Amino acid sequence: MSGVIYDMVFGHTEGLPGRVWLNQPKLIEGRFPPGKHKHPLGLWNGEGSGFPIGMEEPPIIVLDPARGRLPLADAEGLGGTFWLISDATRQVFERVDPEAFVFCPVEVRQVDGAKYEGSAYHLCDVIRFLDPLDEEKSEIQPYFVNGTKFTKFRLGKDAHFRADVLDEHHIFRLMFRPTFVGCDDVLRSAVESAKLTGFWFYRSGIVDA
Numbered sequence: 001m002s003g004v005i006y007d008m009v010f011g012h013t014e015g016l017p018g019r020v021w022l023n024q025p026k027l028i029e030g031r032f033p034p035g036k037h038k039h040p041l042g043l044w045n046g047e048g049s050g051f052p053i054g055m056e057e058p059p060i061i062v063l064d065p066a067r068g069r070l071p072l073a074d075a076e077g078l079g080g081t082f083w084l085i086s087d088a089t090r091q092v093f094e095r096v097d098p099e100a101f102v103f104c105p106v107e108v109r110q111v112d113g114a115k116y117e118g119s120a121y122h123l124c125d126v127i128r129f130l131d132p133l134d135e136e137k138s139e140i141q142p143y144f145v146n147g148t149k150f151t152k153f154r155l156g157k158d159a160h161f162r163a164d165v166l167d168e169h170h171i172f173r174l175m176f177r178p179t180f181v182g183c184d185d186v187l188r189s190a191v192e193s194a195k196l197t198g199f200w201f202y203r204s205g206i207v208d209a
Contacts, residue, residue, distance in 0.1 A: 005161050006201040008171070008183045010077045016068035017076050022060040022109075024079070025052045032079070037102070037127040039178065047081045047178035048127050050102045059104060059123055064111040071118060073198030078123065081179065087120040089196050096190050097170040100128040131175035132165035134208060142176070151176040159205030166207060180204075 025032055035050030061084065063070055074086040084106070085093075093101050104123040108116045133140065133151065137160035141152040151174060161182075166172070171183040188201050 003185045003207060004203055005159070005182045005184060005205045005207060006188055007204045008181045008187075009200050009202065010073075010075050010083065010198050011200040012069070012073055012076075012198060014069045017072055018063060018065045018068040018070040019072060019076075019084075020062050020064060020067060021078065022062050023056050024059075025055050027079075032082070035102075035125070037125075040129050040175065048125065048129060048173045050125050050127055051082075051104055051123060055104075057104065058107045060107045060109060061121060062109045062111050063116070066111075072121070074196040075198035081125060083124040085122055085124045086196070087122065088194060089191075090122050090124070092190050092194050092196065093124070093171075096187050100126055100169065100171045102127055126171060126173055126181050128169065128172045129175050129178065130165055130169065130172040132161040132172070133174065133176075134160040134162050137208070138205065149176050158203070161205050161207045163207050163209050 033052040033054075035052055037048065037050040039048065063072070072084070072086075074089045076084040078084040090103055102125050106121040106123060108118070108121055110116050135142065139157040140159060143150055143152065166184075170187040171181065174180045174182065182204060183201070184207070191199050
């Protein structure tokens, strides 16, 4: 990995999506139950752990224009750290960095019972954790909650990421800030070349050789 690191998030200028997860797992303190992919240091039970153990499959997404905009973008947030992505997005992710993700096919339905004839969709989660931040060079704000370390970036300041830790990986979660999903120019270019919708990229830092 080289060049610039981006904070990869989802966004849309036309409001909330017109969909509901019909058989969504029950939330526990506002989070989905943990999956089988545990944090390398055992610090978190949710972010980046994959899909909840025992989750009913397939997930059922019902499209309802009364709830918001349609059609769906190629990438949508779906609560917790899960993403709802089109099959075109899945293909890009699997081509660029397949070991970083887990996927689960989704059954898409129309609220009026009509046959759905659009793109296939999948749940997606980023399960790779790395600790590439060079804290001595970066203007970051480490802090602790009940003995657990977290990392906060300073707005408008580049963080410095270590090339030897990032290696050839193109996307990752930060070890001490697991809600942050970072990616490089390779993944960003692949998303933009495929003209996928719903992605926003915010510069977060640079990779030091």
